Amino acid sequence: MAIFNLTVNGKKTKVDVEPDMPLLWVVRDFVGLKGTKFGCGMAQCGACTVHIDGQPTRSCQMPISSIDKKAKITTIEGIGEMQLHAVQKAWIEEQVPQCGYCQSGQIMSAVALLKANPSPSDQDIDTAMSGNLCRCGTYDRIRKGIHRASDMMKAG
């Protein structure tokens, strides 16, 4: 076991875990933020997507020891703390989720996409979002949701 200092959603926190424990389990079971989900354990489904310094990252394949102690980790709970993020609002408007289990990861990928590319085309969306699986089949609404969020962000 070893002590790791983390900054999660702007809050400093300390965990005492095995160095090879993936960030996913640290965040869920030690920091107590359950919004980030386990889907495959091998970075194939994207349900565990979080941001590390703004970059979408599959947390199930990220050992805690490999994370820079100054890194800023953001989870689904951290993107709209004061008020909902435009992507979350757009997801509600388009009624994107069915079961919703993959949507934390979808939203984290979408937020990062819009930051890098405020006006993505369908093709840009497909490229950026193809690491996130949805078994309920909400893909068409995810595209609509991202376009809507893009419009909302541009309108301020």
Next chain:
Amino acid sequence: MKNIDTSRRNFLKTTSLTGVGLMIGFNSFGKDKTPKKLSQVGNAVLDLEINPFIIISTDGTISLINPRPDMGQGSTQAAPSLIAEELEVSLAQVKLIQSDGQSKYGSQQSGGSSTVRGLWTSLRKAGAAAKEMMIEVAAKRWNVSISECYAQEGKILLKNSTKSFSYGELVDDASKLTVPKNPKLKDPKDFKILGKYNKRLDVPDRVTGKAVFGIDIEVPNMVYASILHSPTIHAKVVSIDDTEAKKVAGVLQVLKAERQMPHRTSETVAVIATNFWAAQKGRKALKVTWDNGDLSKMNTDTYFASTYDAAKKEGIRYEEKGDFNAKFVNAKQKLEANYETPFLAHAPIEPECAVVHQKEDGTVEVWAHVQGPDGALGDVARYFGVSKDKVKINVPLLGGSFGRKAYHDYLNEACFLAKILKKPVKMLWTREDDIAQGPYRPGMLSAMQGFVDNGKITGYHHHAIGESIVGQVFKGLAPDESDPWLSGEISTENSKYEFPVAKVSWTNVKTDIPIVWWRSVYASNMGWGQECFIDELAQLAGKDPLEARLALIQDVRYRKVLETLAEKANWKEKLPTGQAKGLAVFASFGSISACCMTVSKNGNGIKIDKVVSVLDCGYYVNPDHVKAQTEGNIVMGITAAIKGGITFTNGVCDQSNFHNYNVMRIKEAPKMEIHIIDSGANPGGVGEPGLPPIAPALGNAIFAATGKRIRKLPFDIDNLG
């Protein structure tokens, strides 16, 4: 599984025979003639349970019980909407409670696309009865006739006045009344909620990480478990070397455990730890020797070879009109073709898990994402050997299911551990467990025969071949019986094709690979053979696929579905060479669904340009639920056609995770358009009926575009061979 066994089997059996408008047999509404006072201080009632589904408190709180767990299909909104419509409350003002399996709530199984059609009348009656009681009390207090009172937004109002009582103010007196047996239901034209677009109120929680799924449950003093299963699924443990496993920090214990499936129990090895990562690491460090019996012979290749052998022989007849065999022998224009569908994993995005705790007093508490809390209650009580009143079932949200979480092997595994550990245990499957351990949709073969005469399809035979769900899961299939879940789906009663000569038959080919229902059950397999072969016969008859179908069908609703599809998908549109459309229609779970695909040649493969689906599901709760479910069915139906496919070699599943069990990703998702027909018929299913026509519509479109007839799923859309 006994609870599910009888209800689901009877229910599907009846459904397939009667088509639409089935009421699942549950009459819990009005079981108690008088309302039940849940809490009382002195003589004052605080919470009144008017019937099992409605609790009104004197503080004004209105709670509605949702008797169907939500796996993404929207039951948390759909079921309470039925009550709220008649009770005259808005969903925003009520508290929702998930039912806990108790028998007073009747069948609580989310399955068979049954929520709305099964509860359509009973839950509305529950709401209407409560409203009538409130009106009666208010009328007495105002000393007016009940016709001068009306309900709105949780209040009773007096016409032509500003007077009103909230339901909370009326509860105490209402508790003294008898619950009306036959309350008057609203005319559908007066519906304010049902049939209208409404946003799901639980979506905000699902986009902020607040929604609580099975995997998110945490209870004090909980330990975690990861279970090593035999690669051949069924096996006995010969030896366990846990030396390395026990060295893993956090590992508490290693024990021999069991996985109880309905038809078979296998031995397993469980690693118990202080956290899931440690449990999983410990499991990887185990060295276990298994006795796999003769299961190394469990191969999908040999299974399918047996189905093709069976196709050459006569099956058990389910239906026959005319002497098919004699006419087929003499027919001048005839066809034979075999259509194959693979085994499939459900792969819900949330893996199987459960938290179970047997307390010191022997009572058991369960937190599990099951599709049916009533079935789970029975299974858990049986497992622990306690009466049902000693078991409390809590049902969090399901992160997808598609039938998987109505099969309680994983719940039984957690029960086994809880019984030994005497502390709360969270058992979580890995994705590898989910993909490689089953149960699966069975792989099936449709052996088709048919003939045409004078440009008309005049003879048709569908011989369904494969393992039986009723047979394997419920041990409920007699040797001379055709699987009742399947035969109804492929009967001409269901397809409405009025062939002059027709036969439907069945042969059971058994396998040790565990199988179970998967979204739309056998319809997901059988639509492929039926609808592709109709196109083959249409071509032989020289007819357009739409015209050939309309020539066989007189049923008004089916015709309307096909005609609407033709109009919305612009069926007759002239397309450039290399682009074409294909269609299919299939009825299941009381609804009729049709799909048209437009595809284009793309190198040696094709790409899907557009999908248009039409659904007649009768009355529905929320058009957006219907659309969302149909969109999901399009994605899952295409996935089932061009992705995945579970295979077994020498007893072991060849797939293990999403890198080799592929499912559709966003870049492959086509543009889609859904049209709902407002037929005003009795409610049909919504969660599943959209799926069966998808694969055959694609197969038919590919033939139209390329001349290649695909008969085996899955196929490579980028290389048709």
